[in-house]
Amino acid sequence: MLDALIQQSVCLTQHYTGSPVCNPSRAALLTGRYSHRTGSLDTLEWWGLERLALREEWLLPLGGLAVPGDLDHEAAKEDKEREARSDVHEPSRPSRFVSFAPLRDFVFQPAALDHYAATALFLACVRRLRPDFAPTADDARHIARICRLLEGMPLGIELAAPWAGKLPLGEIADELAAGLGLLATTLRDVPPRHRSMRAAFDRSWALLSVPERDILRQLSVFRGGFTREAAEAVAGATMADLSNLTDRSRLRVEPSGRYAVHELIRQYCGERLGAEHEAEAGETAEQVHDRHAAHYAGFLRVLEPQINWRASINSEVGPETGNLDAAWRWVIEQGRYELVQAMVMGLYHIAVAEGRYQTTLRLFDAAVQRLRAQRGRGEGGAGDAPTDLLLALLLFCQGHMCIDLGLLRRAEACTEESLAVLDGIAPGRLREEQTLYTKGLVALLRSWQGEFAEALRLRGELLSWLRTTEVSVWPHVPQVGTLFVQANECASLGFLTWHLGQYDVAQGWLRESLAIREQLGEERWRAYGLRTLAGVLRTIGELEDAERLTRKGLALSEAHQDRIGIGWSHSALAATLMSAGRPGEAQSHFVESLAVAQDSGHHALLILSLNGLGALALRRGNLDEAGQLYEESRASFERLGIAGTLRYAEAVIGLGEVALARGDWSRARARFREALAARACRAWEKMDAVAGMAQVFAGEGDTSQAAELLALVAHHPFTAHATRERVEALLAELEAELPAEVFAVATARGRARELDEAVECLAA
Structure with a gap:
């Protein structure tokens, strides 16, 4: 049988290495699986367009050469689906449930290319023309992508590899994603049917x-x-x-x-x-595309009201993201705005669950640009309700995703434009509904910017309106009414009062939100409420309940395959475990949340993960690692131009604690002052920074001032339980050092001192 194959100029490769067995100059259509036990090829695999009949025997079409990602079925599946989509620029990211960071790092190292038959074949082909070719890490990434696009097809690899001497590898990958034109050769010793992929396919097409x-x-x-x-x-x-x-x-x-x-x-x-x-x-081909787009718009229209209720939604939607993206591009190009309207909320919910922010922002931006241009030309005109409402909705969705990415300036611009568009629309139910969403986005922005009191006022107004209105809001289900959005507002009020130090009030709002969700049977966002309530409980030291609620939230997010929710839950659980003195467990959960953050670009999740890992390193006494992690967190704010916003103070407080551990009082003072001056410094963070300043004074020898500030922190209701325990231990040490009268006067002064006055004085 092998003799017959050789006579037909078929190239056989050993599946585990991709090294040629015979006729290496020919395009490979078959591979054999090599058996170390027998020293022979015991399995042949065929990649032709039809089954290979040879001497009346059939060989099953098992697929192409092994490509990076094949070591993990889910990772390979996601890569394959992603590369098949028309948007080829979306960065690789891991699957929903498992951190593939080790696999990712392995695949993109040049030495790893030899471990896969497809990439090894690509290297061998390139080195026939460029014997000294030594791929860089970027080259390795592009080669892996090329082989995934070709799905390991040896003939495709043989035809693509020679272009490495003429084009950058990244451009080769982009060309392959766009069409077949690159896959051709002019070599005379190659059979005509193998000189291009089109020639190979033409022959099969005719049959x-x-x-x-x-x-x-x-x-x-x-x-x-x-x-x-x-x-x-x-x-x-x-x-x-x-x-x-x-x-x-x-x-x-x-x-x-x-x-x-x-x-x-x-x-x-x-x-x-x-x-x-x-x-x-x-x-026409356009009619086929119309049917495709209509089918997937209908698919989303049916699923949209069930998105937060039915756990299997994301598993149904996940495999269709390529089709949904293609359908969206088509309806935008054709101006089919009724189908755009049908798809917006579904794609938005997928984006915030899966972390598909960048891709979805690009998709929505195409629609926004077209609608803006249409308004500018006077087609429909300003105040044309259907298209203007659609524009306002798209801007709202973009603004919310930008907040998740830390792009606060762009989010502000989206919000302002959305409100301006809504102002030009005649009053009506749909305008009221969209205005509600956009005002909620304004409140979210104010929260990020540290304007907690203003955000609290806006949320309170929205909740009052929801409780008295009969306007239908998302998900537009009669038995749900406004309750779903009411639950969102209650949770937001709980979040804000927590940040303002009103811990009992926060618990009340969050429990009310959870009760509404339980009444509705809605679980995906219930996980958010559980995590936030657990955060409040962690702050006041109720760690067992905090851990229980966080694990429950993690289970709900996993059941709904909510990738971002899973990341949040890992981060919250890690923080609770760290507070409970279980650093090893906390480390693993912070690593999981960091993987989700890095792959999705979710800024808040990135900051929580870096700061948490920094705190763990500090506890281990690894000051260099802790400093690097906190500095990376701080730098991410500065790169985005949002220094001083939500969670910034946590990063600089961490840097201050690293400086304290080094005895660098000047640097520590600067960092704690920076935290106190941050406009989004939360209640317990203020207490942490004041406690840090107290330690600076103690280090410099001003133990009386240190005792005063520590007494303020120990006495104040904003102080987190863990900080209070630490401060009380420091006070006990100072009490042993200071004369009794001096200590008593200093601590009495601290207990009587107003926090705002102390913060203003220390930050000056």
Whole structure:
């Protein structure tokens, strides 16, 4: 059998290394799995467009050479789906539940390329032309992406690799994502059918029946695979049609039951759709795209009201993100605003659950730019309710995502524009609803900017309005009414009163929010309320209840596959475990939350994770590591131009504590002053900074002033339980050092002192 293959100029490669067994100059269409036990090839794999019949034997189409990501099924699946999407610039990120940071770091190291058959073959092909080629870390990342785009197809790799001498590797990857034009060679010793991917596909295309071609052309509009129902709705394909195309290796069935088309085949069929579909089928390619877009708009329309209620939503939506992105681009291009309206909230909720911020911002920006241009041309005009309401909604969604990314200036601009657009619309139910959302966004911005009292006022007004209005709001379900949004406002009021040091009041608001969600049976955002309530309990020292609630919230977020919620829960649980004196467990949870933050770009989650890891390093006595982590946290605020906003004080207080541990009183004083001057310094952070200043005074020998400030902190209701315990221990040490009368006078002065006056004095 091998002799027959060799005679047909087929290249065999050992699957575990990708090194050639015979005819290395030919494009590889088969690989054999090498057996160390027998020293022979015991399995052959075929990547042709139809099953290989040889001497009346059939070889199953098992797929391409191993590519980076194949070591983890979920990571490989996500990469494959992501690369099949039309937006090729979205950065790689790990799956929802497992941190793939070790895998990511391994794959993008140059030495790792030799561990995968596909990337090893790519390197071998490049080195035939450039023997001294030594890939950098960036090169390794691009090579891995190229091989994933080609799905390990050896012929594709053989045709793509020679371009490495002419184009940057990143450009090669982008070209491959865009089409087949790059995959060709002029070498004379290559059989004509292997000189380009088009030539290889042309030969196979000619063997298809007319109905098979018709279906494949239409299936090319899908991105990242499709379900049987979607294939029927868009391409009119029956189960028998799909089974036939699967048997002939034009399609493959994933373990989930979804159908997939190799990306190169999909691109080829897409070219055929544009070139010949109208002549062959009597309808335009645009009509096929219209059906695809309408199907996925309908898909989101049905799922949207269930997003926060049904746990399986994200698992249903996740595989369809490529199709949803493609459908969105199509309806924007065609000006189908009724379909845009049907998709907005669904895509927004997916973005904030999955952390798909950058991609979704780009998608929404395309719509915003088009709607702005339309208004500028006077098409519909300012005050045209449907399109202006849509513009206001898109700006609201963009603003909220920008806050999550720490882009507060852009969020402010989105908010202002949204309110300005709404002002030009005649009063009505839809305008009132959108105004409610946008004012809530204003309150969220004020929270980030440290204007807690103003945010509290706005939230209170919104809650009062919701409790008295009959206007329908999202999710527009009669039995829910305004209760879902009321629960959001109660939770926000709890968050704000916590930050203001009103810990009992905060618990009341948060428990009310949780009661409403339990009444509604809504669990995804219930996890947020549980985490926030746990934060309040952690502040006042009720650690057992805090841990219990946080673990419950983590379980809910995992059940809903809420990736960002999972990250928040890991961070909250880590903080509780750290307070409980369990640093090893806390470390692992902070690492999990950091992975989510880095891969999604979620700024607040990044800060919480870095600060938490910094605190753990400080407790271990690793001052260099602690300083680096806190400095990285602080620098992220400065890079975004948002120094002084929410959670900034925590980072600089950490830097102050590192300076204290080093005995650098001057630097410590500067950092604690910086924290006290931060406009978003929270109640307990003020107490932490004052306690830090007290230690500076003690270090410099002013023990009386230190005792006064420590007494203020120990006495004040804002002080966190952990800080109070630490301060009481420091006071006990000072009491042993100072004369009794001096200590008594100093502590009495501290207990009587007003916090605002002390903060103003210390920050000066």
